[in-house]
Amino acid sequence: MAEAIIQSDQLKQKSVDKGDETSLITGSEAIAVACKLADVDVITGYPIRPYDTVMQYIAKLVANGDMDCEYIIAEGEHSQFEVVKHASACGARVFCGSSGVGWMYAMEALTVTPALRIPMVAMVGNRALDDPGAFGVEHNDALAVRDLGWQLVWVDSAQEALDTALIAYRVAEDRRVFLPCAISCDGAFLTHSQGLVKVPSREKVDAFLPRYNRGDLLLHPDNPITVAPQANEDWLMEIRRQTAAAMERSPQVIREAYQHFTKVFGRDYGNPFFEEYMTDDADVVLVGMGTLSTPVKVTIRQLRQEGKKVGFVRVRWFRPFAAEELAKTLSRFKAVGVIDRDFSLGSPFHSGVLATETRTALYPSAKRPPVLGFICGLGGREVTVPDVRKMSEKLYEAASGKQQPLTQWIGLRE
């Protein structure tokens, strides 16, 4: 172990990048660059679109000698996640990822990872679940692990993808948390779109990201422990409570990480949990996650010219869910419309997942605006300006007291 650390230290010295560079890279490539900057030790891959763009880029970095890591192509997603789980237990910083049904195929490994307190960072290239076989974005893949102890964050630009990946390591590997973190990148809109990204220097990243120290949980001959034994009904609740407590500590660690990030890198994301756009004087707001932010923001600017005060709240961290802060913000408005790029069949009011969570968050508030759920942009369909206009109109109707269905499908041929 000590030898390995010394070796990687020497390598680090050799490959230090000087200063920030601007690169034209996709969201996937930005994640790969973050892996390089974070000096990730073990990476596993198994191709599935759109996640495969990350592994292709990492393979290129490794082949060109720009990155030093154990790069393992597994025979399937289940093995892929199992390999990094074990490597992480042995003290390695790890990265992995998948998309759609590939993510689902890894489900058993994904389930055990939080309970074992493995601070894995994963990228989910969001993709519709089969059937039908489809490549376009839906958020149901990443959301499938929402109850298990995974921290889930959505980003909407390549720059944010890179920055959030560094933050994710910092948060996941904090001893107070030690929970995995999945970064969701919308298929196509982010994974395959190249944007100009400021790539920070290695020195800055080193100043921001401490070494992964697994402490007394390290699986190593010098620290003899048994990990993951069988347990009876007299142990499970205590173990679950421990994992829950880690998730409860996560928000504070996220806040600290973003504050320190701003100090080191100079970029300020404001409230880490959600971004507010033109909400100060807004009558009604839309809420959503991921790259739909672009058409929403553009439409809002148009509507503003027409005198309609619409705002937008883009949720970044879905787990942990910033319920109190979000409720405090949303209770200011006359109506709230939640755009779900996912579905939750048979859920309350047949809404999407984010709408249901938002309603739950608002329930304890003294002031509860009507919350409309919009299912939109499924399977990679674009969320268009007319779609956003339509949703905004419905919000104004709800604000004026007009009754309407609590869940509506927008952009559907009907």
Added chain:
Amino acid sequence: MGRLYAVEIVYRGIFQKNLAKNISRAIVLAAHKEGKPGISFGRYGDSPERNGIPAKAFAIVATDDVTLEEGMAKYEPQEVDVSICVDDTLFKGVESWAWYGLQPINKLVKPGGTLIVTSLQSPETLAEIAHRKAAPYNLAVVKAQPSFSGLWVYKDDHTDVRILGTIAKVLPELFGLGSLQEFIREEWNDDLKVKSAQRAFERVQLYTVQPNQGNPEEPYKFDMPKWTEMREGIAIPSIPRGHAITDPVDGKQGGFKAARNLTFKKYATRTMRPVIDFDKCIKCTLCWLACPDSVFDVTPDGFYDADMLACCGCGVCEAVCPEPECITMINETAFTDNASQWEAWRKNHDEYEKWVHTTIADRPERSHGFRFRGQYEEQVPDVLRIAQQS
């Protein structure tokens, strides 16, 4: 509120699983002949069972549905009217799969309740082996060996109906002999089984165990940690390393005593134990190597001493030992403590050798172990003899 009846069956995992299930089902169905509702279940935490591990089955019966529901609000009963033990080696205590510590065999028996046991020992002897209990309780001995009845190729030896007949006598409110016989006839269509139940009913003799009788030892317990006290990540610290052994005679230090699991000792699984004649030992290491539970400690003089707190009694050591009568498996009922045999041999050589010869010469009937597969055929004549005597 009506009356609730709870019965537990303590048995050896796998070997007696079907026997226990047959008894608990029969209790519910016989009581149902009298219109009483009931529920029968095996302790979920004991599953998946391992060979010989102490396990439990329960039968809960009530005079009416509401009372049954009231009783089932606590799924696993905290006290029972009748406790049934189908292997008398369990009288030393019951350690479950999980880390509960050692439970006395009579722990759940209500004051004045009855503990029914299949045994060839006298009630007086059995009463002394079981742990002491604050209130008096009754002991009913059904003369029999630990039965494998119901397990795969093992034939029906009527242990089930003999126990059921005994229940009809000690707790007639649960079900009467008539209802039981009616049930047996329907279930097995076997007049001989009906008769066995009746015989057992007629021959029951209750022995009352007083609070001053029994093993005064406090059974070892384990305090379950709070969630804030447990290491996170489902990581269990290893057992620390062991230490050298001190020779009780010359004080010489050497060898190695492993530090074993303090919270799961395993010996309640044992139905027979290795008796070692150190005079015959050639120090070949085979027992030490082959023991699946690593129970052999190396003594300062190079012998191998089996730790009786850790031994499950599988008999592998006896099977691999090349020296005749060096290691002999003996039924657990012959022993009252878990002390080191090597220390006894060192302290008083002649007395120990005498004890070994007596113990293995007059060895009580063997019990089930992994090795002794031909047992049933050899036991049939014995079983017949016992039946005729009683």
